Amino acid sequence: MTGGTADERGFARLENLSGAFAASRVLHAAVKLDLFAAVGNGATAGQVAAARRLDARACELLLNAMAALELLEKRDGRFALTAASRRWLLPDSPRHLGGMVEFEAASWPLWERLEEAVRGGQPVRTPDMYQNDPAEARRFILAMHSLVRARGDDRWVAENLPLEGACRLLDVGSGPATYPMAMARAHPGLECQVFDLPATLSITREVLAAEGMSERIALHTGDYHTDPLPDGFDLVFLSNVLHGEDADACQALLHRCAAALKPGGRVVIKDHIMDRELVRPTGGAVFSLMMLLTTRGRDYGRHEYAAWLQAAGMEAPTEMALPSPPFSSSLLISRKPG
Template sequence: MDFSELMSLATGHAQARIVQTAVELNVFEALSPAALTAREVALRLNLDPAACALLLDALSALGLLTKEAARFSLTDATRRFLTRSSPRYVGDMLRFESSLWACWEKLPQAIHSGNPARQPDMYQAEPAETETFIAAMDSLVKARGDAEVIARILDWDDVRELLDLGSGPATYPIALCRAFPALRATVFDLPATLTITRRFVADAGMENRIRLIAGDYRTDPVPGRYQRIFLSNIVHGENDERNRALIRKLADNLEPGGRMIVKDHILDESRTAPAVGAVFSLLMLLTTDGGRCYTLGEVRAWMEYAGLSDVRQIDLPTPLTSALVIGTK
């Protein structure tokens, strides 16, 4: 790493805040119909004209806008990922990332104490927080195309019953049920989350294919028997002991020959790669009670303790940043 790379890394927060601010202020929405001058954007969004011009110039310098003859327009990437009319809109994820700044500011204290920077309530205490979090999860999965990849690389043709534990917006079961007409899914999640999940399922017209069950997987029994159990971004929110108990409990819900699928940032044995997982572990320090990212060896140990076999890892293609670990009953 040379000096320029080091400084780019150390000052990356500035670029992140520029993009997040543009999303929060609806700059990309204002420019969606047509190119505008900085003054025209400021007038539409009730912004200071001079400050707005600085922001638009910075966005252009970062490659997110095009500036020609004092008029600003969207690039193909911003139109695809940062305008609400696009099915690949990721803006809700960026809004959630913006809400995490207060946590990241407390990283030194968390490293000293080992304690999270916020109440580890899974974003359930405040309805607005729950809404922001669930919308972010849906936004990210749709923008990257995670569900389409999962539908394509795994065998779902003979699967009739799927459990998606901690599903959030039900993005995966909705996509899978659309792709496989014989599939029925059950979503098991916390009550505050399901008030939002219900809306996503209804909007997709999937009320007769996706069943919603309220509960806390840490303490409540999970009903039903399933051919597939899917845990996406669940284990990184728990410590090793709770994950071991959870996988053991869920194994009882698997039909013989059924498969448990863990989708997460799976670290190598050095715990330094992929980098996104090593960094994400610090976010889990800040926001959960003992969560972090795990290695294949750790996930395999939980699954084998639960009686699962043929445990294997499948790395997912970019832009996805996670992997699958699959065990069979």
């Protein structure tokens, strides 16, 4: 039952918001200290501390906070995994979210500089898409793979995006190729190609090899601002790419994507698609600040995408929202006349 007056609930919400970073840090520390695997099939705080060489008292405080936040259960002094932590936080689970948690933990110092970014309007790190440091590129690309796999966006798209009649797919800014792998598995006749930057593709190659999909997905190395895209496609897929670019670059890229299509082909944009006020979905408005900190982009509204697509010679887009929760994004699908 929800207690208190509307004012009291409003106060509690504010207070929680102000301290919400502490709960995030509990999760980040637990993943970085590999505590979920240490709890495994059940353990006391002393056993976890010994297994991970941690201070016993401090480890118990962290485990207690994890139990309070429903990341673990605690009974008679023993800790156990919840169904959710077993599925998403055990490192050997196929739906492990750990890559995304580690990336978000590494983004913590950037968020400390939010006021600086708002004052100056500039990203607080070089907006290099993590290409300049192989370790950063790996963390970034494996984070995308982990989030999409854990949540299931790839399977949802492969099952729900109508692909009949499509023979050739180009995924621009594909990252770990999670989506084309799912689409290739669901549609054995589909020819899939991806286009991305070199440091990203070195990780993509590893992911494809580990998944036994190297033969199904062809890779093109390039910068979509300056290098020609391959052409003759039935479908060009752009997932979580445009939010990293400013409005001019988005428009230029959509022109290039339109040119990469056969007549009658479709561009599919997958992203947070914002309302006209740029406030909903909530996650999209907050994520725009992550883009402020690291890129020249933000999440864009459906009215902006519609105008850019039509300026690129495409038809007015139709929208398919992925069910929320767990998803928070939509597909905008726009056809090239002909």
